[in-house]
Amino acid sequence: MANRKIGAQTVQLENRPYIIGRGNIGGKKEGEGPLADSFDQILDDDMFGEKSWEKAECKMLEAAMEKAMMRAQLKKENIDIMLCGDLINQIMTSSFAARDMHIPFLGLYGACSTMTESLVIGSMLVDGGFARSIIAGASSHFCTAERQFRMPVEHGNQRPTSAQWTATAAGAVVVSEWPHAIAKGMPVVRATEATIGKVIDAGIRDANQMGAAMAPAAVDTLLNHLQDTGRDIDYYDLVVTGDLGYIGKDIMADLLADAGLDKNKIFSHYDDCGTMLFSKEQDVHGGASGCGCSASVFAGKLLKDMEQGKYRRILLMSTGALLSTISPYQGESIPGIAHAIALEVE
Amino acid sequence: MALQISEEKNKEKEKQKKEIGKAYGKYAKQFTPRPKYFSNSVKAFIVGGLICTAALAVQNRLQAMGLSQKDAGTFVTIGLVALAQLLTGLGIFDVIAKHAGAGVIVPITGFANSMVAPAIEYKKEGPVLGTGAKLFSVAGPVLVCGISAATVVGIIYWFIEKF
Amino acid sequence: MEYLWAFIIGGIWCVIGQLLLDGTKLTAPRVLVIFVVTGVVLQALNLYQPIVDLAGNGATVPLPGFGYNLAKGAMEGAQKGFLEAITGPIKATAAGVAVAITFGYIVSLIFTPKSPKR
DSSP states (O other), X not given: OOTTEETTTEEEOXXXXXXXXXXXXXXXXXXXXXXXXXXXXXXXXXXXXXXXXXXXXXXXXXXXXXXXXXXXXXXXXXXXXXXXXXXSGGGHHHHHHHHHHTSOEEEOOBTBTHHHHHHHHHHHHHHTTSOSEEEEEEEEOHHHHHHHHSOOTTSOOOOOTTOOEEOOEEEEEEEESSOTTSOTTSOOEEEEEEEOOOXXXXXXXXXXXXXXXXXXXXXXXXXXXXXXHTOOGGGSSEEEESSOHHHHHHHHHHHHHHTTOOHHHHHHHEEEHHHHSSOGGGOOTTOEESHHHHHHHIIIIIHHHHHTTSOSEEEEEOEEEOOOSSTTTTTOOXXXXXXXXXXXXX | OHHHHHHHHHHHHHHHHHHHHHHHHHHHHTTSOOOXXXXXXXXXXXXXXXXXXXXXXXXXXXXXXXXXXXXXXXXXXXXXXXXXXXXXXXXXXXXXXXXXXXXXXXXXXXXXXXXXXXXXXTGGGOIIIIXXXXXXXXXXXXXXXXXXXXXXXXXXXHHXXXX | OHHHHHXXXXXXXXXXXXXXXXXXXXXXXXXXXXXXXXXXXHHHTTOHHHHHXXXXXXXXXXHHXXXXXXXXXXXXXXXXXXXXXXXXXXXHHHHHHHHHHHXXXXXXXXXXXXXXXX
8 A cells, every 4th residue: 555655754656746835925024035936925014904923913914825825826615735834832823813714724833844844744635645635834923922932022031142033924735637728828836845853852952942952853864855755965066954053054964974975065955045135234143933934935036946947856844843832941952843745847 | 679770760860851951051152152241241241330320310309308218218119110110011121221231220229110010901801810920920929029038037037135 | 439440340240140131041031030139048048238338329220239228127027037038038028119110110001012124
């Protein structure tokens, strides 16, 4: 039965599901960054006309999903399953969005790796014939995450140099068994393989060192993916991690070089969404983080670049740091996780 | 017997895990930019010093108006607390603190800010269990530790006085 | 001269705080607790009064000054009796704490949280 499994951790998506719709939305600060053009919508006010930050995040997720369905030319009724997650306690943002969307819903939590987690599971469901079309997404909001995990926004504290800035953003994609929305002859993105990552704990205890906490997991998943598929890193035009940020990206590159990968190839084929979303002048210290970071960069810039022919093959690896609001206080370390999905333009 | 061995193994595993964590933490530190110790300290020194000097000027002024030293000091504290809380409400305090750091956190202004900041953030959770409870999420520990320590000191001094 | 000492002593407390924040993993709330307890302990050993005599508000405005007031209240109360020793700390700081709570509550109820401007 399990004939689609290759190697230790990778599955082959035999029917190569199509990614036929994408939608993303960004907050004010994200809209001032280098990726401003790649957002479908940019908020003037991060409250988004709502009464609470949580409601605003929920509305953002819904807006990204509506846009993705519009591009896919599908109605809610045509979507079989909605898979998404966020960072807020018991993923209430996604649950409330699912309540409003009224689509069968699988809530997922993979911390900031949620975008790839939902995309991997969704693609597998479509590939296996369990669903015709699914929608996968993730969201995060600076103000909801910051008050939950760190300090209240108004609190007068200085952010350490390694601290990352939670992105106020959401992204969603529609994965389908057939590319109805895309005209014949036009480029279409398909999912080819997926690698499910293990939880890797390198023993980091500092909640302001997320990049360093997640990098070993990303390295582990990437090396396993390359081994399972028998590929080298330059098979992909771009290998992109979720939100390692500047520090995590450097660590990742260093660890990959240690593992025997060619340094020039790493340099020219690897990047991180957390270093793409903001410019260094925006004073975000370690770069961007949050579910919305990789979700909005992927559903915006990366897919757009693929459609326009800039990249033919991409390996998307969102990375998550697994901590709760209390686990660091109990002296627990912060393990990381990363999942990977290979995408190809046809 | 077997249980004991596995316990020992677990302990060893824990120890190993800790060592890996330490080594990796050190390795990760190479990639982390160091904080600007010197310029941060200079900024904190100047801002903190200025707040104290301004407080002294107001205190002298109040005393010249005829208030006792103790009362004048209390009014100065009240004024600083109220000002810091107002600035927090207006969303200005965190902008100042971003540059001044400990210069505004260590004076009583930091204590005042630490009460309003979480309280304002949890407004949507209601005036009792939201704002009311969160007013003490940071200030609570400060009051608990400070008052407990002082009470112990009081009792010890009472003992010394008595016997 | 008085002003100079207030500036220097107040500044030094802030520098210590800054170094604790930058150099260790201590977060702001922990630093606040450490400072207040330090003030209590120093005054209990009769070491803080000289600093206050020298620097005035430079010693009372930083958080160790809050600890100093708590301890001073306790020590003065202890001379009068057991109950006064216990009520002393809170009595000595009651005005500041009462205003911090009441005014803080009012401010929190009036203003709404904002997205960071930084």
